[in-house]
Amino acid sequence: MANPPVKKIVVIGGGVAGSYIAKSLQFHGNLTLIDPKEYFEIPWASLRGMVEPSFAERSLIQHKDYLTASRLIVSNAISITDSEILILEGRTIPYDYLVIATGHGDQVPKTRSERLKQYQSENEKIKASQSILIVGGGPTGVELAGEIAVDFPEKKVTLVHKGYRLLEFLGPKASKKTLEWLKSRRVEVKLDQTVNLEDVSDGSNRYTTSAGETIRADCHFICTGKPLASSWLKGTILRDRLDKSGRLIVDENLRVKGRNNIFAIGDITNIKEMKQGYLAKKQASVAAKNLQILIRGGDESKMSCYKVKSGNTAVVSLGRHDAVAQLPLTTMIGLIPGLIKSKDLFVGKTRKELDLDSGD
Numbered sequence: 001m002a003n004p005p006v007k008k009i010v011v012i013g014g015g016v017a018g019s020y021i022a023k024s025l026q027f028h029g030n031l032t033l034i035d036p037k038e039y040f041e042i043p044w045a046s047l048r049g050m051v052e053p054s055f056a057e058r059s060l061i062q063h064k065d066y067l068t069a070s071r072l073i074v075s076n077a078i079s080i081t082d083s084e085i086l087i088l089e090g091r092t093i094p095y096d097y098l099v100i101a102t103g104h105g106d107q108v109p110k111t112r113s114e115r116l117k118q119y120q121s122e123n124e125k126i127k128a129s130q131s132i133l134i135v136g137g138g139p140t141g142v143e144l145a146g147e148i149a150v151d152f153p154e155k156k157v158t159l160v161h162k163g164y165r166l167l168e169f170l171g172p173k174a175s176k177k178t179l180e181w182l183k184s185r186r187v188e189v190k191l192d193q194t195v196n197l198e199d200v201s202d203g204s205n206r207y208t209t210s211a212g213e214t215i216r217a218d219c220h221f222i223c224t225g226k227p228l229a230s231s232w233l234k235g236t237i238l239r240d241r242l243d244k245s246g247r248l249i250v251d252e253n254l255r256v257k258g259r260n261n262i263f264a265i266g267d268i269t270n271i272k273e274m275k276q277g278y279l280a281k282k283q284a285s286v287a288a289k290n291l292q293i294l295i296r297g298g299d300e301s302k303m304s305c306y307k308v309k310s311g312n313t314a315v316v317s318l319g320r321h322d323a324v325a326q327l328p329l330t331t332m333i334g335l336i337p338g339l340i341k342s343k344d345l346f347v348g349k350t351r352k353e354l355d356l357d358s359g360d
């Protein structure tokens with residue numbers, strides 16, 4: 001008897017969730033990963049790469065290094081039908097099973113070597129500046145301020161945030177402790193203000209805030225967060241599966257609601273929990289198991305359910321040794337939470353999970 005045809009699995013998005021599920025499923029069908037870049041970038045290691053560009057050598061991982069048995073298409077998905085994905089260049093990619101993991105999007109270079117050059121030039125910009133303005137007090141802005149304050153304590157760092165407290169995705173205790181830590185490192189923090197970036201195009205080093213204050217800085221970094229990458233779904237068969245914030249509505253098995261063969265995982269989903277990479281990995285693991293059941297024609301009632309746990313953990317690094325951690329029962333700052341994340345930023349661990357050496 002002839003073997004049944006090998007199923008076509010397509011994963012859209014090669015971030016945390018997409019890379020993990022692609023790796024798990026690569027031997028279970030004809031797998032294709034679609035990502036606008038040739039590499040997976042460990043998001044929480046990116047700020048260290050700006051103060052130490054060689055660090056990025058370990059945190060930028062070519063997709064082909066961990067996807068040994070699948071096809072990579074370096075492009076953006078722009079539409080979906082019941083059986084095909086349309087990519088930017090106009091080509092269509094057929095699928096039997098689809099995983100959407102487009103999380104957050106950003107304009108980054110296609111190749112790893114170009115991205116490494118970008119880190120190098122950001123580092124040169126930091127080194128050449130005596131004063132630096134950081135716009136945005138979420139995890140990216142706070143982690144960058146921490147990296148610069150620790151590695152370049154002589155530089156004047158100003159952080160402007162439009163909210164009334166830093167790190168609003170965490171509780172007020174974490175915000176307060178983080179503010180105190182930054183102040184103790186001579187970072188000037190201005191809350192409840194925005195920066196008008198239009199008036200810096202003339203090359204002057206003066207910035208005006210919404211409160212009418214003037215900040216002098218030799219350079220600035222915009223850290224206001226990457227937008228959710230779901231607007232491309234608006235004109236597709238999944239348009240009525242997007243909630244008000246543009247997230248994909250999934251069922252307990254992580255299938256897009258009402259769709260038998262389309263899964264969604266990671267930050268793009270409407271699951272009510274903190275958006276964290278370790279949770280994106282857990283979702284990748286549940287969806288991979290469920291897809292394996294479907295691919296071999298198994299009993300759908302045996303599929304696993306993704307369970308949301310209360311009291312998630314989040315750790316925001318503050319330079320090379322310290323961090324602020326929100327744990328289920330307490331919030332801590334300093335060296336002890338720093339031990340969890342700040343030295344290696346989970347890079348060795350992430351590489352190991354992808355069956356790669358530590359890259360040291």
Ligand SMILES: Cc1cc2nc3c(=O)[nH]c(=O)nc-3n(C[C@H](O)[C@H](O)[C@H](O)COP(=O)(O)OP(=O)(O)OC[C@H]3O[C@@H](n4cnc5c(N)ncnc54)[C@H](O)[C@@H]3O)c2cc1C
Nearest residue numbers: 013014015016017044077102103104229266267276277278
């Ligand atoms: C500064 C910072 C520190 C953090 N620290 C931690 C931490 O310590 N621990 C933790 O667990 N989490 C942390 N997080 C959160 C974590 O990074 C996210 O939760 C995680 O990246 C979500 O993974 P994802 O795969 O859903 O999305 P992403 O990682 O955003 O990946 C999305 C991928 O999809 C691609 N894409 C977008 N649009 C398209 C398209 N149309 N077609 C094809 N591909 C597309 C993107 O290029 C990208 O590769 C941190 C986040 C930040 C910003």
